[in-house]
Amino acid sequence: MLQAINLQKKFKTKEVVCNINMQLEKGESVGLLGPNGAGKSTTISMLSSLVMPTSGEVFWNKVSINKNPEALRKTLGIVPQEIALYPELTAKENLAFFGRIYGLKGRLLIERTEEILLKIGLSDRKNDIVKTFSGGMKRRLNIGAALLHKPSILIMDEPTVGIDPQSRAYILDTVKQLVEEGMTLLYTSHYMEEVELLCDKIYIMDQGEIIAYGTKEELKLLVSDNQTIELKAHLLSSAFEEALQKQFPMASVRKEEDILLISMPKKEEPLATIFAIAADNAVTITSAIVKIPSLEDVFLHLTGRALRD
Ligand SMILES: Nc1ncnc2c1ncn2[C@@H]1O[C@H](COP(=O)(O)OP(=O)(O)OP(=O)(O)O)[C@@H](O)[C@H]1O
Ligand SMILES: [Mg+2]
Incomplete structure (x- = not known):
């Protein structure tokens, strides 16, 4: 479904992603695990057509996303590492804003907004402005914004960093449920226990390179x-x-x-x-x-x- 071939990214002369290859099949839940600065966010940005690779190519259903980025963009949900919300708007208004970007309107937009509020556990706070929310609530809303248009693939960049344990558990439950419902997932984290919980296949990244790849069981055989x-x-x-x-x-x-x-x-x-x-x-x-x-x-x-x- 989504495939990266020899992806490389240089910032000036610094190579931060070095010729990596990755593959996600429909319905798979794939983890990208690595420490701070490994190159995870840069990789994700290239996979989701937000950043051009220095060399290499990304394919969505076998078509290069350079040629046709729209095919991927309209079905991709992306949860960025930095929270992207309007603090002066309410939760509902934020979702409505992102929904409109995805072309939702009228009755459908209202229905989807309500469904998402329920899914992320914020129905009772929907009319409160976002700057009064806790870090965990903002994270949940950020995830909700990525789900409005019913994406077929979801890419999440460290969605549980710096939040309270309850919100974290809520988010992990929500993501687990999405995977069980058939969502294709790429989940980035430096928490190995999250990747172990959520992902079938795991890429381990360090200093711009994929240093290991496999199922949890296969990877653990390396140290059995x-x-x-x-x-x-x-x-x-x-x-x-x-x-x-x-x-x-x-x-x-x-x-x-x-x-x-x-x-x-x-x-x-x-x-x-x-x-x-x-x-x-x-x-x-x-x-x-x-x-x-x-x-x-x-x-x-x-x-x-x-x-x-
Ligand atoms: N726009 C940029 N210009 C220059 N260097 C950059 C840029 N973006 C990222 N880098 C560098 O590339 C390297 C990889 O960064 P990246 O954000 O992809 O890592 P990460 O694995 O997502 O880390 P974290 O866990 O901290 O989010 C880092 O050394 C970072 O400083
Ligand atoms: Mg990052």
Whole structure:
């Protein structure tokens, strides 16, 4: 349905998207996962005909979107990373505005606006002006604006960044439902758990390149002989981390808030040694969990870095 061949984007001499290939079939839910600055938004802008690639081409139903951008635009719903709404207008007026852009009018426009307000859970706030809304409500309205014309493909750029947990759960539920109803979806995020929840196929992007592609299961096979030990402890110290690294040179040791994560090959049975090193360094371990691989581990395995800095 949507296909990108050797897409490249340079800003001046800086190459931010390097010859990537992607494919979305009808009804598929595809994730584009990558850290800040990976090139996700730039890729999406080229896929949706908003930005011209430096080289390469995008095809919608086998026709180049350079030749016929309208065919894609009229059936594409795009949820941009930056919220694009009129703060002085009400929720309903904002939707009506976007509906008119898509050519909806009269009774149909009113019906679609009401349907969308219901879908995004804002019916009871429809006559309030948008500048009084929370971040999460604005995000929901931003998504609603992309759905008015019943798109057959939806591209979402990090739609849950910086919002409260309830709105986030609401958005994820709404998106899941859209996918179940047959929407073709390209979902961009740097939250691996969202991509795991929503997407059948996943592209992992880093520094302008697609570094891995597959189903969740296929990607996890890349690290299936790995394990991650999650440690909680009193008095974690850099001396302890260094001692662990020295004992397990194959491991990656990193700290996330007050948890220490140690990823290493499964063949090692490290718990007894970890406890001994902890005792030597006056660290008291309060819990140790051995975890199966996640997409986070896949990213770490491929790049040596965590998905979130
Ligand atoms: N118009 C532009 N001019 C110059 N550089 C740009 C432009 N747009 C993006 N870039 C650069 O391209 C790189 C990729 O940016 P992009 O916004 O596509 O990344 P992203 O994966 O969407 O990141 P984020 O998760 O922060 O949204 C970054 O280094 C960014 O600074
Ligand atoms: Mg972005």
